Structure formats: C-alpha cells, structure tokens
C-alpha cells in the first residue's frame with residue numbers, strides 16, 4: 656500500500672478548465688477561486704510580476720506567503736508523539752486521523768488511537784473500524800482525566816509506548832471540560848517527570864478546515880479552536896470545490912503552517928503533504944495526481 660499514489664479524479668479536466676490560470680489580470684481569477692483581502696492583493700501583485708509561466712509565478716507566491724510543515728509519518732526525532740486533530744464537525748477529522756495513522760503504519764510505526772468524541776452517534780464505532788483495519792489499539796476518553804489516564808498508561812508500558820498516539824476529537828468548540836484542552840498540561844507534566852534525557856513526549860494539534868471555507872469563516876474557526884492550541888493546519892475536501900480558498904486562508908487565519916491536504920474520502924490514499932506545487936495545482940483545478948507524474952511521488956520512510 657503506497658499512501659502517496661493518487662489517482663486522477665474523473666472531473667479533473669472540467670475543473671482545470673473552470674479554474675484555468677488567467678492570461679491577463681489575475682484579480683478576477685483570484686476572486687473565482689475564493690481568495691480575498693490582503694492575501695489576494697499580495698498574490699495578484701506577485702502573479703503580475705515578470706519571469707516564469709503563470710503557474711510558476713503562482714507557485715512561488717504561494718511559497719512566499721504560506722509556510723508548509725508536512726506531517727512527519729516517520730517520527731524523526733521523537734520517541735512518543737501525541738497528534739490531536741481538532742476542527743468543526745463533519746470537516747473530516749476522523750478520516751484524517753485514519754489517513755495519517757495509516758501513513759505512520761506504512762512507515763513501520765506503531766500507533767494507538769484515542770476517541771474523545773462521545774458526542775456524535777457512531778463516532779466511536781467509526782474510529783474503531785479504522786483501528787481494526789490498521790491493527791491499532793483504540794481507547795475512548797470522555798473527560799480530561801480519562802485522556803490523561805490513557806496517555807499515562809501508554810507512556811509507562813514496560814515494552815515502551817507506541818510511536819504515535821492519535822487523538823480524535825468532537826467538533827464542538829473546546830472548553831476546559833474537553834479532553835483535548837488538557838493535552839498541553841499533560842505533555843508538560845510528562846516532560847517534568849521523565850526528564851529530557853528520556854526523550855519526552857511531543858504534541859501536535861492539527862486544525863482541520865474544509866477547502867471551501869471562506870476567509871471570514873476560516874477566521875471564525877481559528878478563533879473557536881484556538882483554546883485547543885493548534886500547531887498546524889490540515890485542509891480537507893479539496894475535491895469538493897473549485898474554490899479551495901482555505902488552502903491559503905486557513906493557514907493565514909490560524910497563523911500556522913499548512914501540514915497536509917486531503918483530496919477525497921479514501922483512506923489512506925487521499926492525503927498529500929503540504930507543498931507549494933500541490934497547492935498551486937489545486938487552485939488550477941488539477942488533482943495532485945497530475946503533479947505526481949511531473950515530480951514523482953515520495954514514499955514514506957525515504958525523505
């Protein structure tokens with residue numbers, strides 16, 4: 656199973672036509688793909704510049720404006736990672752957990768899954784099914800104390816903890832009662848008790864935003880989920896829109912780098928590391944498959 660082999664969507668040609676890069680001024684095109692405000696102004700200026708093809712100018716403008724921090728499924732430099740996924744309900748959090756956990760398994764890592772979503776009917780069963788497919792252990796934590804207990808138990812295992820623990824959350828705005836709210840405190844405590852020499856645990860909190868989210872709603876999502884302490888952004892459902900503005904407005908609103916892009920519901924295929932070429936192609940209405948032939952696909956464990 657190769658997580659980075661991506662099929663060309665049947666609608667690729669029509670979407671590419673809809674979003675074809677402008678031959679003249681870029682302002683109309685930027686509006687059509689949903690980009691607004693200062694970001695659109697900066698992109699328009701960069702795209703009007705000299706040198707290169709329109710795609711090359713778009714790519715380098717994206718590279719300048721949006722930091723990218725691809726998800727490291729190989730676990731370089733950490734002995735116990737906690738990766739939580741937060742964001743609005745229905746955005747694709749549980750599916751993203753499954754995709755990233757599958758990538759880690761493909762890279763030969765051990766994973767455990769924790770569901771903190773005791774709210775939505777069927778949410779625990781959904782993660783349980785993914786856990787079975789991945790031969791991963793799965794736990795349920797309904798409150799901060801339960802999550803701390805699960806993580807303590809995993810960390811103290813005589814045979815050593817799993818490489819990565821993925822924490823799936825409900826789409827509700829985090830409060831002090833939400834398990835994910837307690838993660839930063841748990842990490843700090845674990846670091847104190849274990850000491851740096853033992854390689855303390857690390858925490859990543861991925862904020863999921865759907866690709867079609869407008870700039871003002873991306874701001875709203877970033878504000879609502881700020882208490883969970885996001886560290887990077889995941890943009891989902893790029894396959895469902897020809898205006899995937901949140902690829903840029905999501906990271907802009909959260910002031911965080913883009914980690915991965917999800918372009919379909921399939922696990923583990925429909926996920927791609929953040930990369931300026933991939934983002935530029937998605938704005939052109941191309942699927943990441945169109946790029947893989949130009950750039951080759953990166954296999955887990957070979958970076």
Ligand SMILES: Nc1nc2c(ncn2[C@@H]2O[C@H](COP(=O)(O)OP(=O)(O)O)[C@@H](O)[C@H]2O)c(=O)[nH]1
Nearest residue numbers: 744745746747748749750891892917918919920
């Ligand atoms: N088209 C498409 N569907 C997706 C994507 N990611 C998730 N989904 C689907 O969106 C629905 C909600 O996903 P889920 O992971 O349960 O969302 P959650 O409520 O945030 O956990 C499911 O039917 C998923 O299969 C994506 O990138 N593209």
Ligand SMILES: [Mg+2]
Nearest residue numbers: 748749772778
């Ligand atoms: Mg879910």
